[in-house]
Amino acid sequence: xxxxxxxxxxxxxxxxxxxxxxxxxxxxxxxxxxxxxxxxxxxxxxxxxxxxxxxxxxxxxxxxxxxxxxxxxxxxxxxxxxxxxxxxxxxxxxxxxxxxxxxxxxxxxxxxxxxxxxxxxxxxxxxxxxxxxx
Numbered sequence: 001x002x003x004x005x006x007x008x009x010x011x012x013x014x015x016x017x018x019x020x021x022x023x024x025x026x027x028x029x030x031x032x033x034x035x036x037x038x039x040x041x042x043x044x045x046x047x048x049x050x051x052x053x054x055x056x057x058x059x060x061x062x063x064x065x066x067x068x069x070x071x072x073x074x075x076x077x078x079x080x081x082x083x084x085x086x087x088x089x090x091x092x093x094x095x096x097x098x099x100x101x102x103x104x105x106x107x108x109x110x111x112x113x114x115x116x117x118x119x120x121x122x123x124x125x126x127x128x129x130x131x132x133x134x
Contacts, residue, residue: 023077026077026081027080027081027084030081030082030084030085031084031085033085034084034085034086037085038085043086044082044085044086045082045086045108050078050082053074053078054071054074054075054078057070057071057074058071075106075109076109076110076111078109079108079109079110079111079112080109080111082108082109082111082112083111083112087113089112089113089115089130090104090108090112090113090114090115091114091115091116091117091122091123091126091127092104092114092115092116092117093116093117093118093119093120093123094116094118095116096114096115096116098116101114101116
């Protein structure tokens with residue numbers, strides 16, 4: 001194909017490069033927001049803000065990209081940007097990759113670190129050792 005009429009694959013490659021560039025810009029802004037939150041004594045995890053972002057995504061006009069997939073992509077973008085602001089450390093009660101872990105993964109995204117513990121005493125001990133644990 002000519003330069004004027006790129007193939008669909010070439011167009012996809014160009015779009016992917018733009019997406020990566022935009023994600024890098026978003027990450028830079030997330031780092032700045034994280035610094036501002038830290039200066040104000042706030043934590044990186046802001047459930048109302050994250051819910052607002054996902055709500056905005058949900059309210060955008062429907063296109064060809066599946067809505068549930070779009071929300072999942074944005075959930076991971078939020079998770080990655082939060083991870084830039086803080087090293088999330090989530091303690092889950094029960095086995096790793098069990099249903100509790102799945103619920104935590106859905107809430108915090110795959111960029112968060114997860115530790116599975118078997119009992120309530122282990123949760124308390126983990127928090128005692130590292131109060132930043134969620």
